[in-house]
Amino acid sequence: MIKKIALWLRDRLIRSRSLNATRLVAGSFALIILAGTLLLTLPAASRDGQSAGVFTALFTATSSSCVTGLILVDTWTQWSLFGQAVILCMIQLGGLGFMTVITLFSFALHRRIGLSERLIMVSTLNLNDLDGVVRMVRHALMGTFLLEGAGAALLSIRMVPDFGLLRGVWHAVFHAVSAFCNAGFDLLGGKFGAFSSLAGYHGDPLVLGTTAALIVVGGVGFFVWEDVLAKRSWRRLSVYSKMVLLITAALILGGAAFFFVEEFENPATLGGMPLWEKGLNALFQSVTLRTAGFDALGQGALTDSSKAMSVILMLIGGSSGSTAGGLKTVTIGVLLLALRAGLTGREQVTFRGRAIPYRRVLGAMTLVLVVLFLFLTASMFLSTVENLPYLDAAFEVASAMATVGLTCGITPDLTPASQSLIILLMYLGRVGILSFSIAFMTRTKYHAKVKYPEMNVMIG
Numbered sequence: 001m002i003k004k005i006a007l008w009l010r011d012r013l014i015r016s017r018s019l020n021a022t023r024l025v026a027g028s029f030a031l032i033i034l035a036g037t038l039l040l041t042l043p044a045a046s047r048d049g050q051s052a053g054v055f056t057a058l059f060t061a062t063s064s065s066c067v068t069g070l071i072l073v074d075t076w077t078q079w080s081l082f083g084q085a086v087i088l089c090m091i092q093l094g095g096l097g098f099m100t101v102i103t104l105f106s107f108a109l110h111r112r113i114g115l116s117e118r119l120i121m122v123s124t125l126n127l128n129d130l131d132g133v134v135r136m137v138r139h140a141l142m143g144t145f146l147l148e149g150a151g152a153a154l155l156s157i158r159m160v161p162d163f164g165l166l167r168g169v170w171h172a173v174f175h176a177v178s179a180f181c182n183a184g185f186d187l188l189g190g191k192f193g194a195f196s197s198l199a200g201y202h203g204d205p206l207v208l209g210t211t212a213a214l215i216v217v218g219g220v221g222f223f224v225w226e227d228v229l230a231k232r233s234w235r236r237l238s239v240y241s242k243m244v245l246l247i248t249a250a251l252i253l254g255g256a257a258f259f260f261v262e263e264f265e266n267p268a269t270l271g272g273m274p275l276w277e278k279g280l281n282a283l284f285q286s287v288t289l290r291t292a293g294f295d296a297l298g299q300g301a302l303t304d305s306s307k308a309m310s311v312i313l314m315l316i317g318g319s320s321g322s323t324a325g326g327l328k329t330v331t332i333g334v335l336l337l338a339l340r341a342g343l344t345g346r347e348q349v350t351f352r353g354r355a356i357p358y359r360r361v362l363g364a365m366t367l368v369l370v371v372l373f374l375f376l377t378a379s380m381f382l383s384t385v386e387n388l389p390y391l392d393a394a395f396e397v398a399s400a401m402a403t404v405g406l407t408c409g410i411t412p413d414l415t416p417a418s419q420s421l422i423i424l425l426m427y428l429g430r431v432g433i434l435s436f437s438i439a440f441m442t443r444t445k446y447h448a449k450v451k452y453p454e455m456n457v458m459i460g
Helices: 002-014 021-041 054-065 081-096 098-108 115-124 133-163 165-180 205-220 222-231 239-262 275-288 304-316 329-344 358-386 390-401 416-442
Strands: 349-351 354-356
Touching: 021 054, 021 081, 021 416, 054 081, 054 416, 081 133, 081 165, 133 165, 133 205, 133 222, 165 205, 205 239, 205 275, 222 239, 239 275, 239 304, 239 329, 304 390, 329 349, 329 358, 358 390, 358 416, 390 416
Parallel strands: none
Antiparallel strands: 349 354
């Protein structure tokens, strides 16, 4: 029976000639959200045996499928073991990408991977060609389960003594998957209070360190994994992998230094901690803003400057072909390189002796402008409708769009209209940006049949 279902899904969703890659991505996420909503609406999914309602189930299913982490109800206190398992499955499917998981059926059934399936893999992982794509997907799946297992083993060291054997192992597995997929869902509400996230472990290097490591590895992208495994030398790495690793390191260390200085004397965040704990939590804050969503400090207590920096880091997000959301690190890197080229009068955008194609630069500019327009519009709408300070509204919108999941504590108190906007932003942030990237990379390049005379315009 399982074999028949697997083959039917592969034939219908992968080999259908009527669907292109962008529609497959959008449709697969919509399918996950719909199935998750139906399951979470069941009374068995709630701890009290009463249905949570369609809207709460839809919000939770969208947040988990889009690996965001924004919630209307606390995950532990609201959802039963069945409900938590449904959420965990949606996180895993959303993090890896539904089409990548469907390909797992072909591996399990020892079926040959056809050309149409390879094209879908290339599209969903944002690759440039078919070379080695099957090997990369296989390594991505194996690496995902291996790293999540290692993370769960490390977290069990702390959580088994805190929660008991069975519950501790379940907590460790759930948090490892949630961290690797950059989802931000937690089950700690029963011990530290509803919506507490990792605040109860803010002084625990094992929990914060393991979670941060899973977030970073999950956010650098499957292509970088494959490149590092194959080359095993900094000099031999591709230019793209070097860009990802350098930008990621700069954002994490730069963000950590900023939060350490800005929040150093804030009594509501780092102020009352010893020096080593301040450094640990400043680093974790910088890492979790890479679309992970775990909160150890309490975002509502941050200074305005820290909230503004958080919005910037959230919008940048992780890297292409990863479990993270946001504009992506290399997108911002390409824009900065284009800025350098413009300031220095260069005709080409270059990095380490290589020129970046004009269409890639144009794609990065288009994506950033579209996202910024949507971000500013949604932030002003939320601030006006809910009568909120603009910075708090911008924080919430950036968290939803970049699939981060951090909140200043206002999401459960929003009106249904604003919560519906958050649902839409989470879907667009995960599916819309990915679909845009795929469409721009795979569309046919047309050569102009007519060349128009140039005109001069005044800039600045």
